[in-house]
Amino acid sequence: MPARPPPAPAAAPTAAAPAPALPARERLLVEAMRLFGERGFDAVTTREICSAAGVNPGAIHYHFGDKDGLYAEVLRGPVRDLQLSMAGFDDPAISLHEAICRFVRPFLFDDGSCSTQLFLREMVAPSRIFMEMVTGEIGPIFDRFAQLLARHAGMDAPNAALHQLAMGLQAMAHDYALSRPVLDAFHPELLADDPHLEQTCHRLADWGCVLVDYERQRHLNP
Template structure:
């Protein structure tokens, strides 16, 4: 990661500065390794600001994790609209997982996926679990099933994981075969291809249960 400059003291309100600096510091070194005083110093606020805005360090971390998830859920909103085609639905669901805007949250979530904290797992259960179940239900409906079975849940996880891995592993893929994505910098063509594969796999499950 390139050297990071702390935000100017008046660039954002104190609460937003705390969230920004905490996300970057937690992403760089992990939750346990970052003292609250360092976060406050980086944000240019007094040491009691975390208690005032978030209650404690756990509360700050929960909000740091929640905000990018809320943004992701907003961007995939409406993916299971009954009037939408399966291909368009899969595209809308996986597209937010494909793109890394360079924010500190990408590094933070990679760290959490490798060694998940109890705060992260609770947030995943509350925020991401229900939307994942809706995605599985969508795939089940198009496969002709009343509800998802184990194969459908695995398919839902596989599509999500493939999209997520493109964003997380992009530097490795560019190192192996830089020509593959040179004409697809925002991974839009990749998103369409993942949806193509998803439709083919749903059709496979539909035929299996016919």
């Protein structure tokens, strides 16, 4: 019997290719978000941001015009993500309960990111740039939500109570996320079986439906 040829040597493992570096514009946004979130807008210089992003000092001017333009784009990113997360919340084909769930669900999630830190800073001491963002891009989202509530309450347009209800439902959702450590310290059993707050989302929608019906009855029987 002929001798069996020796086995071929095992191929050396191929090293994984390094992840491609982010474009300069994206690196500036990432580092600016981190630094602004940690220390606030006024305490961070453009030179620090460029150094952290590994770009030349003129990069901010090239991509964003100036520091204000960079900050506006940093704020705009999470707003775009929010709009994508709640897409279709005011679709007339879905129920009020599902509509409220779609609207409040994004506010129930806090990943501890720099954007959360940054927006908390702005809630305490809002800047001019942030207020322009609120007026131009965030306000219309809440107006659509209030209009949705009005439609289900049998009104042509939302009144003050429904505008307040729209803000109140969002505030409850946001507070559940941001105050989760405190709530767990008070009553750790309350959310033990709801790690992603999905049950809480549905409960908030339950309450929202009841409150919309209450406003509908007030509208019909002033």
